[in-house]
Amino acid sequence: MPRGNMPRQPSRSGRQEGLRRALRVPSKTVVTSAATRRAPGLPGTTLKGSAPKSAPKKKSAAAYGPLDPERIRQIISALDQLYPNVTCALTHRSAWELLVATILSAQCTDVRVNMVTPGLFEKYPAVQDFAALEPEQLEPDIRSTGFFRNKSKSVVGAARKIVSDFAGEVPRTMEELLTLPGVARKTANVVLGTWFKKNEGIVVDTHVTRIAHRLELTRQEDAQKIEQDLMQIIPRERWTDFAHQLIWHGLKLCPARSPRCADCALEKLCHAADKTWSTVEIHASAKT
Ligand code: SF4
Numbered sequence: 001m002p003r004g005n006m007p008r009q010p011s012r013s014g015r016q017e018g019l020r021r022a023l024r025v026p027s028k029t030v031v032t033s034a035a036t037r038r039a040p041g042l043p044g045t046t047l048k049g050s051a052p053k054s055a056p057k058k059k060s061a062a063a064y065g066p067l068d069p070e071r072i073r074q075i076i077s078a079l080d081q082l083y084p085n086v087t088c089a090l091t092h093r094s095a096w097e098l099l100v101a102t103i104l105s106a107q108c109t110d111v112r113v114n115m116v117t118p119g120l121f122e123k124y125p126a127v128q129d130f131a132a133l134e135p136e137q138l139e140p141d142i143r144s145t146g147f148f149r150n151k152s153k154s155v156v157g158a159a160r161k162i163v164s165d166f167a168g169e170v171p172r173t174m175e176e177l178l179t180l181p182g183v184a185r186k187t188a189n190v191v192l193g194t195w196f197k198k199n200e201g202i203v204v205d206t207h208v209t210r211i212a213h214r215l216e217l218t219r220q221e222d223a224q225k226i227e228q229d230l231m232q233i234i235p236r237e238r239w240t241d242f243a244h245q246l247i248w249h250g251l252k253l254c255p256a257r258s259p260r261c262a263d264c265a266l267e268k269l270c271h272a273a274d275k276t277w278s279t280v281e282i283h284a285s286a287k288t
Pocket residue numbers: 211214253254259260261262264265266267268270271272274275276
């Protein structure tokens with residue numbers, strides 16, 4: 001069996017020997033396969049080290065394309081194995097509680113938000129209770145989630161709008177949700193997908209962004225453009241679950257630092273340059 005197809009033991013540092021070295025090899029010899037250069041839908045995949053035109057093409061390399069439908073199917077399948085019956089990590093009992101929790105989760109961990117919201121909803125059980133507050137009154141209760149002044153304005157503003165314009169019910173359409181103070185597409189997607197079971201878009205947060213880059217599903221940096229790219233390749237009925245699965249994956253196995261690649265069911269499909277373990281070719285073009 002050719003060297004390179006055998007799983008190797010990770011180094012003590014947790015980073016597989018050879019990965020850093022491979023990335024330092026002169027660009028003509030490394031990192032991306034010939035087929036990656038032709039990745040459909042990924043402009044700019046042109047790469048270090050274009051092979052000479054006369055060079056023979058490797059059959060196996062020619063089969064690789066990051067957006068190949070079969071590869072996408074395998075990614076979804078692996079995520080289903082890792083995270084079956086996935087749901088939102090934010091504790092909630094109603095659309096309103098989920099909306100508030102999602103607003104509070106900006107620049108804050110879900111764990112922290114889940115520590116704050118039970119007491120918050122005990123103190124203010126209904127949307128009308130929030131609508132009756134001044135933002136300054138809410139600030140002490142949500143201070144630990146960070147950016148509490150802006151978040152207080154958003155929560156109280158959203159509550160007032162829901163009470164005045166939507167009869168106290170969280171609206172069920174993207175268009176209406178986006179009229180609420182402090183609600184952008186990400187928050188609206190969370191509420192629509194998780195509570196109302198409507199796949200109107202894909203939640204793009206820091207975890208989704210990072211893992212979509214590592215898996216070469218997009219090259220975009222802007223959240224809305226990332227969402228558009230993902231919506232092109234992920235079947236619509238999977239949009240909500242796919243985002244939840246990537247978020248859980250980011251929390252459990254694939255954090256920004258030291259991803260646990262040796263334990264990851266996506267390992268053979270992942271060519272990210274910052275993997276800590278790899279049995280496949282590394283792609284410097286897979287952003288981290
Ligand atoms: S192999 Fe590593 S970098 Fe790739 S998705 Fe899995 S944990 Fe993340």
